[in-house]
Every structure is written in C-alpha cells, then in structure tokens.
Amino acid sequence: MTVGTVFNMQKYSIHDGPGIRTTIFFKGCPLSCQWCHNPESLVPKTEIVFLENKCIGCRECVKACPASAITFSEQGFCRDKEKCTLCEKCVDMCPTGAMEKLGSKKTVAEVIKEIEKDSIFYEESGGGVTFSGGEALMQPAFLKNLLTSCKEKRIHTALDTSGYASWESLASIADLVDLFLYDIKLMNEEKHKKYTGVSNIPIHENLKKLAARNSKIWIRIPLIPGINDDEQNIEQTGAFIAALNLRDVSLLPYHNIAMDKYTRLDRTYRLQDIRPLSNTQANAIAQRLKAFGLNVKVGG
Ligand code: SF4
Ligand code: SF4
Structure with missing residues (x-):
C-alpha cells in the first residue's frame, strides 16, 4: 500500500x-x-503550527504533550521542536484549532x-x-x-x-x-x-x-x-x-x-x-x- x-x-x-x-x-x-x-x-514531512490569534490560553496542549515540548512563559507560547515528536496529541486536544497540523x-x-x-x-x-x-x-x-x-x-x-x-x-x-x-x-x-x-x-x-x-x-x-x-x-x-x-x-x-x-x-x-x-x-x-x-x- x-x-x-x-x-x-x-x-x-x-x-x-x-x-x-x-x-x-x-x-x-x-x-x-x-x-x-x-x-x-x-x-x-508533516508540520505543527501555532496560531496565536486562536489561542485562549487553556493549556490543554501542555497537559496533552507527552514530550513536555510545550511551555507558556512571559514571552508566550513555545514549542521545543527538538523535543516534539509530531505525535499530534496537542492538535487533537486543542479546543480552538490554534494548534494546526500541516500535511x-x-x-x-x-x-x-x-x-x-x-x-x-x-x-x-x-x-x-x-x-x-x-x-x-x-x-x-x-x-x-x-x-x-x-x-x-x-x-x-x-x-x-x-x-x-x-x-x-x-x-x-x-x-x-x-x-x-x-x-x-x-x-x-x-x-x-x-x-x-x-x-x-x-x-x-x-x-x-x-x-x-x-x-x-x-x-x-x-x-x-x-x-x-x-x-x-x-x-x-x-x-x-x-x-x-x-x-x-x-x-x-x-x-x-x-x-x-x-x-x-x-x-x-x-x-x-x-x-x-x-x-x-x-x-x-x-x-x-x-x-x-x-x-x-x-x-x-
Ligand atoms: S505534536 Fe506531540 S510532541 Fe509535539 S508538541 Fe504536540 S503533543 Fe507535544
Ligand atoms: S490547547 Fe490550544 S487554545 Fe489551549 S493553550 Fe494550547 S494552543 Fe492555546
């Protein structure tokens, strides 16, 4: 296949x-x-992008991420691309579509x-x-x-x-x-x-x-x-x-x-x-x- x-x-x-x-x-x-x-x-390959204007700050993505790749700080959202395994769990859990999968x-x-x-x-x-x-x-x-x-x-x-x-x-x-x-x-x-x-x-x-x-x-x-x-x-x-x-x-x-x-x-x-x-x-x-x-x- x-x-x-x-x-x-x-x-x-x-x-x-x-x-x-x-x-x-x-x-x-x-x-x-x-x-x-x-x-x-x-x-x-598939990519994950963050759309700031859609984010409501609920932190569901942080909880969902098994690789602890997502953090929020004073500077805002950050996804550590080195840690991210592209498992897409954050995309699935995000209620607003602020985490988007490309491909x-x-x-x-x-x-x-x-x-x-x-x-x-x-x-x-x-x-x-x-x-x-x-x-x-x-x-x-x-x-x-x-x-x-x-x-x-x-x-x-x-x-x-x-x-x-x-x-x-x-x-x-x-x-x-x-x-x-x-x-x-x-x-x-x-x-x-x-x-x-x-x-x-x-x-x-x-x-x-x-x-x-x-x-x-x-x-x-x-x-x-x-x-x-x-x-x-x-x-x-x-x-x-x-x-x-x-x-x-x-x-x-x-x-x-x-x-x-x-x-x-x-x-x-x-x-x-x-x-x-x-x-x-x-x-x-x-x-x-x-x-x-x-x-x-x-x-x-
Ligand atoms: S794709 Fe998976 S590993 Fe990457 S940030 Fe989202 S939940 Fe974490
Ligand atoms: S789950 Fe989506 S809306 Fe909630 S903090 Fe993460 S990116 Fe923002």
Whole structure:
C-alpha cells in the first residue's frame, strides 16, 4: 500500500487545468522560490503550527504533550521542536484549532476516493484531477499509483510541476499524464539559483524531452516584478518556448496574499517590498510573448 503526504485536497479548482478539477497538493518541494505562495508545502514531512490569534490560553496542549515540548512563559507560547515528536496529541486536544497540523499521510485509495466524489463535475465540465504541490515528483511511487488509478477510472490527469526531477522520474509517469502544467521561471541560470535555490538546467532539459515526445504541455510563468519581468528574460523565455513548438502559456502575476502564511509558519517573507504588476504591465508582457506565436493568457 503506497502512502504519501498531502497538505490539501482542493475541490472545484478552475485554475489548474481545463474544467472543474480537484487539486491534490503534495507536501515537499526541492525548490525554495522567494515568491512561493504555498510555503506550507516546502517541508516534506508533516508540520505543527501555532496560531496565536486562536489561542485562549487553556493549556490543554501542555497537559496533552507527552514530550513536555510545550511551555507558556512571559514571552508566550513555545514549542521545543527538538523535543516534539509530531505525535499530534496537542492538535487533537486543542479546543480552538490554534494548534494546526500541516500535511497528512494518505493512502492512494483514500485520495482516489476523494477525487471520485466529484466525477460528475469532471464529466460535465471536461475537468479532472491536478496533482500539484509542493512538487508531486518528490513522491514518485505515490504519484504514479495515483495516476495509474485515475487512468483506469478514465479521469483526466494534469501534473502541475516545476520540472525539477530526474528525467527517469518524469519519463516513468509521462504516459499517464494528459496535461503538464510546466513552470518556467527564469532563463538565466545564476538568477534562477538565486531566487529558487536550484539550477534551471534540468528543468529546461526535461521540458525539451517532454516536448519531443509530444506530451501536451501548458507553460506557466509566474511574473515577479523586478525578478523575471525584464525585457531580456521575457524575450529569452518566448524564444525558448516557441523553439520547442509549444504554444499555450499562462502568465501568473505575482500577488502577496501568502504573506500571512509566512507569519503563521514563523518564516521570513523575502519579497515584502515588491508591489504587484498592474494589468497594463501584465498585458504588455503578454503581447511581447504573443509576438513569438504563442497563445498567451493572463491568469491560471
Ligand atoms: S505534536 Fe506531540 S510532541 Fe509535539 S508538541 Fe504536540 S503533543 Fe507535544
Ligand atoms: S490547547 Fe490550544 S487554545 Fe489551549 S493553550 Fe494550547 S494552543 Fe492555546
């Protein structure tokens, strides 16, 4: 029985591929993009977070913790991550949801059961399931089993991926994926390393191989002001995509609505000074890419 870690199963998604979809968010990602709007997806294992605004100070979590990992002092709540065994007893006992668990272990059967609940919507809308994250390719056996089961049930499958994986992993599931939603972030390798933590070379090489085997691919480009929206990067990106005979591109303009998530997770949000692009700016970039013969839309 294959088990994986997911942090959300989102119903009625309309921005993760065609039609109405269920999006399964896998936990764990090899990249650390500075603009990531799903920071809860980065760490592969389950995490526990404390939401101060929900806490009523009842101390039930302190009593429940077998590892004596939780204390309250003048500085407030503290969970000793060295002592914590992630047993989740504090989450179970907290009456207000101030202790929250991010990520759950799920079997393939459990995820498929959830996906199948909305089969009628997929059929009526031309939708299906999208595997996203995090990076689903970090849990290759779990992903492959889910894809196989969806294909057996004739459910349309999409994989939203950074493309940062071994070619062997990608090739092993490529025939089971009806549509790749493939991110291209930065063409310059050094900048890619600086802003995402990894090289773009395997990402670009994998995309070339997928395109060569005629996989159906929609390119997604997050537009981050001051990082990848400059003329040189846009021109290089357009030329790269067009040379692979790919056509469909979605521009995903940066927004900062994930900032609160970073606070909850006690992580630093590094792009707080960046302001979102105006519609005019985003449309101008779309026009520049259309000049390469691409079908470009702004939005997911
Ligand atoms: S998850 Fe378990 S060990 Fe960790 S703080 Fe909560 S009760 Fe204690
Ligand atoms: S059990 Fe929940 S509400 Fe009570 S003190 Fe702990 S975190 Fe706060």
